[in-house]
Amino acid sequence: MAQLFIPKSYQPVLDLKQTEHAIKTIKDHFQTALSAELRLRRVTAPLFVMKGTGINDDLNGTERPVAFPVKEFNDQKAEVVHSLAKWKRMMLADYEIEQGYGLYTDMNAIRPDEELDNIHSLYVDQWDWERHISSAEYNLDYLKYIVEKIYEVMKRTEFVVFERYPAIQPILPETITFIQSQDLLDKYPELSPKEREDAIAKEHGAVFIIGIGHQLSNGEKHDGRAPDYDDWSTSTVNGYHGLNGDILVWNPILERSFxxxxxxxxxxxxxxxKQLAIENCPERAELLFHQRLLKGELPLSIGGGIGQSRLCMFFLRKAHIGEIQSSIWPDEMRQTCKENKIILV
Known part of the structure; x- marks a missing residue:
């Protein structure tokens, strides 16, 4: 409950029925536009994968996956996915998707170690996507190019919401701002990583923080990243590092970066x-996914996840992710939200 933020005088713009219609509008438009913009084919995704294959996303390396024994496999354990970061890359190879094209899927996950608050739920729903790239596209300029394409889809979706619900005025800036995580530290050396994100998002409205997972000049990481999917250690221009990052926007309802x-x-x-060595886990190289990659069976790629409920929450100016998705919440949180006109579905 200490994590719950109650906006002052919160009044939802849409009622429950309108919200359900709006969620469908946003999801239908966004995934269609994203597919067209990045040339992605929709594929069906697994809810769980076998433990010990290296396919599941390790996130920060500390989160526990939901696991269960499978009778037909002599009680070997399967894990509910955290995300499909590595599975998608294998599918690019298995579906023989050509360079310049990719895939996306509806990913549903359970993350039991999440600390429940306005934006974190035990249930995660996102569009996971992956695109086959060439060696010439393995660089920072190409990363920025793809980020800008995704941002254009976000802006078009925001306008669709405005056309349908004029009370929800567009607030995204015309362009997204790029900043290296090291530059962000240099700009706000006295702030924590989260406070730095809040400050830069409030200043620019929409930002992409480049380089998450490597160590900064203060000896700390901006945030954790698993060593076996994103490239966060490759040197780029001016000695900075990282070919990955996060898209953040300023959320005026929650008064924070989002x-x-x-x-x-x-x-x-x-x-x-290189990254397995940095993180002191070279033994992962023996797992199924890693072996396929090291043997040259998987294409170079770029990919990510886009939060479905997060996107709807932002566009519909909701104060809690539970106004968008059905999950479970502590009774005290439900009651406090209800008293403040935050209706959890």
Whole structure:
């Protein structure tokens, strides 16, 4: 409950019925536009994968996946996915998707270690996407190019919402601002990573923080990233590092930065070995996914996840993710929200 934020004089713009219609409008438009913009084919995704294959997303490396024994596999354990960061790259190879094209899927996950608040739920729904790239596109300029394409889809979706519900005025800036995580630290050396995100998002409205996972000049990471999907260690211009990052917007309802997407260019075989060594987990190289990558069976790619409920929450000016998705919440949180006109579905 200490994490729950109650906006002053909160009044939802849409009622429950209107909200359900608006959610469908946003999801239908956004995924169609994203598919067209990035040339992505929709595929069906797994809810769980076998434990010990290295396919599941390790997130920060500390979160526990939901696991269960499978009778037909002699009680070997399967895990509910955290995300499909590595699975998608294997599918690019297995579906033989050509360079310049990719795939996306509706990803549903359970993250039991999440601390429940306005934007975090046990249930995660996002569009996971992956696109086959060339070696010439394995660079920072190409990362920015894809980020700008996604941002254009966000702006078009915001306008669709405005046309349908004129009371919800567009607030996204015309362009998204790029900043390296090290530059962000240099700009706000006295602030924590989260406070730095709040400050830069409030200043610019929409930002992409580049380089998340590597160590900064203060000896800390901006945030954690697993070593085996995003490339966060490749040197780029001016000695900075990282070919990944997060799309953040300023959320005026919550008065804070608001992460919409985590994404990046995926590790090459060489970078995989490098990052496994940095994180002191070289043994992962023996797992199924890692072996396929090291043997050259997987294409170079760029990919990420875009939060479906997060996107709807932002566009509909909602104060709690539970106004968008059905999940479970502490009774005290439900009651406090109800008293403040925040109706959790």
């Amino acid at each position: 992460e919409i997407s985590s994404m990046g260019i995926r590790v090459s075989p060489e970078v995989l070995n």
